[in-house]
Amino acid sequence: MLQASAQKLDPREEHYWIESPRQGLQLFLRHLPPTASQAPEVRPVIYVHGATFPSALSIAHRFDGYSWRDALCDAGFDVWSFDFLGYGYSDRYPEMSEPAGANSALCRAQDGSEQLEAAVRFILQHLAIPSLSIISHSWASMPTCRFAGRHPTMVDRIVLFAPIARRAPRRYEGPPPAPAWRFVTIEDQWARFVEDVPPRAPSVLSRVHFAEWGERYLDTDPESHTRSPAGVKIPTGPFVDILHAWHGEFACDPAQVRAPVAIIRGEWDGLIPDQDARWLFDAFAASPNKRDIKISRGTHLMHLEEMRYALYRESISFLMGDDQASATKSITTAHRPSSQQGAQTMDAPREQQQQQIPGYDLGTDKVAKSPISMQEWEELKKSALFSQEDVVYLRLSEDLLKDHVEDLLDAWRGIVFDLPHLSAYYQDPNSHQVDTEYAKAVRKRFGQWILDTARANYDQAWLDYQYEIGLRHHRTKKNKTDNGHTLGHLRGRDIFAFVPSIVIPIKPYLATSGYSREVVESMYQAWWKSMVLQATLWCQPYFRDGDF
Known part of the structure; x- marks a missing residue:
């Protein structure tokens, strides 16, 4: 929901309040579009703040008229940030009105990751895109990684600024208990700003800058000045x-x-020393591209210090990508839902595939024109609850299935030839012998169909080819493509009834991918929806004109 009651930090800034995962509580989001009025492409990034102050005092705070957010906007990024519950303009937990010791610590990492997910889903829906990049600070690295692990297709790149890492357990010692919330004063914040700077080293933050920042910090809690000393109430999770x-x-x-x-x-960050960073770097075992960047004369709060411009440049350079000499890109980046990208990546392979697979006529004039339009296809997708997120999960499945195409074809063939009423479609109706040449030709195209389904490039050529597939099952074209000697018509009921036999054998190959259970299930559900939609399209020739 777009509102205008919060103070704007820039005339172009937009504010949104959205429902949080906790019923009745809302999250506050800030949005600042790229500086250029017409950026060549949408580059969304969301900033996730740390443990003690909200987004307005971190990425969006301007020292001498310029902020990290401004640098990102100047580089063409669409910059978002949000406040966790209990911070800034987001709602406060009801427990924060009770005594601190009456409840357990608020805003733990699991809770925070669900709030981040709510914010990301809102942004992706608002911009009509499947994924974005994330910048997190300090503690926020943990909810960020929880979210990214659950939903890898929603995340392009991640910058972990001053993250937290795991350290070895302490023998005979556990973490101390904590109340639900606590106060943080200006003096507490100043101590945090200077505690890591070595003795006799020049200051990295001026008192003038801190005084201005401190007043803004107290303003984030309307009751801060009623306390002595003045302080901001924050969750302790x-x-x-x-x-x-x-x-x-x-x-x-x-x-x-x-x-x-x-x-x-x-360099001077005491919360992420070299050994912690080394452990964390190695722990990202599945990340295809990793960097560990250490900037001199910086502490845990470097984004507010004199070396902040180095931080700006390093983060922007990484988020821009293009950091490999080859054309290889990460899964999430390569799968942006651009129709132009689809054309670039598919046209050349289609020509090669048509030469290698007889009868694979996608995109040629050998294929009949689909009776339904692209607009009607979009309506069908809505009926099946098929969204852009399903497209992303289908595309994620391609790398998992491409090496198992023959395994799947064997599984499906086994089902067909175990059932006489299905195996008859591959047999000569007179001799009852399998037409092996016909079966081989269909198998090759079926293998290509697996990859086409996972790539989910929906254009007019694809839509026409689905109609062509239906015609080749129907008496209209059955056997004509391959000069087959089999039954001349495949019953429409068997097309629909075979859908589970196609989809169910896919799941084991998705489950061995190493992805979380939630991601595997999302890929599986995307295949179900896609299969139902395609079977629907294949049945077009079975309907009278005007009935489909």
Whole structure:
């Protein structure tokens, strides 16, 4: 919901309040579009703040008139940020009105990851795109990685600024208990800003800058000035997660993250020293592209210090991508839902496939024109609850299935030839012998169909080819493509009834991918929806004109 009651930090800034995962509570989002009025492509990024202050005081705060957010916008990024519950303009947990000791710590990593997911889903729906990049600070690295592990297709790249890492368990010692919330004063924040700067080293933050920032910080809590000393009430869950991480209990599994990751940290950051960064770097075992960047004269709060411009440049460079000499890109980046991209990646392979697979006539004049339009195809997708997210999950499945095409074809063939009423479609109706040449030709095209389904490139040529597939099952064209000697018509009821036999054998290959259970299930459901839609399209010739 777009509102205008919060103070804008820029005239172009937009504010949104959305429902949080906790019923009745809302999250606050800020949005600043790219500086250029017409950016060549949408490059969305969301900033996830740390344990003690909201987004307005971090990525969006301007020192001498310029912020990290401004640098990202100047580089062409569409920049979003949000406040966790209990911070900034987001709603406060009801427990924050009760005594601190009456409840357990609020805003733990699991809770935070669900709030981040709500924000990301809103942004992706708002921009009509499947994925974005994330910048997180400090504790927020844990909810960010939890979310990225659950939903790898929603994440392009991740910048972990001053992240937290796991440390070895302490013998005979556990993390101390904590209340639901606590106060943070200006003096507390100043101590945090200077505690990592070595003795006799020049200051990395001026008192003038801090004084201005401090007043803005107190403004994030309307009741801050009623306290003595003035202080901001914040949840303690992030502190608890950090302490647990330093006692061997890490709140996320970095190995579940599939996106490229950059760890960016300051030389003097006591919360992520070299050994912690080394462990975290190695823990991202599934990330296809990793960096560990250490910037001199920076602490845990480098985004507010004199070396902040180096941080800006390093983060922008990583988020821009194009950091490999080859044309290889990450799964999530390569699968942006661009119709132009689809044309670029598919046209050349289609020509090669048509030469290698007889009868694979996708995109040629040998294929009949589909009776339904692309607009009607979009309506069909809506009827099946098939969304852009399903497209992304189908595309994610391609890398998992491409090496198992023959296995799937064998499984499907086994089902068909175990059932006489289905195997008859491959037999000469007079001799009852299998037409092996026909079966071989159909098998090759069926194998290509698996890849086409996973690629999910829906254009007019694809839509026409689905109609052609239906005609080749119907008496209209059955046997004509391959000069087959089999039954001249495949009953429409058997097309629909065979759908489960196609989809169910796919799941085991998805499940061995190493993805989380939620991601595997999302890929599986995307295949179900796609299969139902395609079977519907294949049955077009079985309807009288005007009935389909």
